[in-house]
Amino acid sequence: MTAAEKALLRSLWLYPADVGSCGGCAPALLELLAPRLDIERLGLAVVDSPRHADALLVTGVCTRQSAPRLQELCRAVPAPRVVLAVGACAVSQGVFAGGYNAPRTVEEVVRAADPEAIVVHVPGCPPRPEAILLGISRAMEALAAARPGPRAGRAAP
């Protein structure tokens, strides 16, 4: 494996999408960018467009109103698509489960847009920043296995 291929394996660009959160997950996300964890030193970055992203990082409960927007965002990410469902609301609708305005989980909404999407769950209310980092590393492993080219999980020579 070349140095460039190794560098690409350690790089993941994230687009954050709040589909209906209380705001409680946001501080955990911000902590990823703060000096203690500083994910940019690991080759991770938050980007301004889903078209530049490797993965969506979704927080909040997916409502009837936000579901079509989430599907648009999902389709804008280049395939193979990775979605991190971060927080109890995104994973299982949390305390909003069974509510009339949140009929589907983030995974169900994403799979309706792309059945092949890789969905990684990060539970917690809010999840700890370290748990989000673990979820990101699992997403990177799944993406490396799914993506052709340098990120495909090839053995080092």
Ligand code: SF4
């Ligand atoms: S998981 Fe908890 S902190 Fe995050 S949006 Fe839901 S209720 Fe708020």
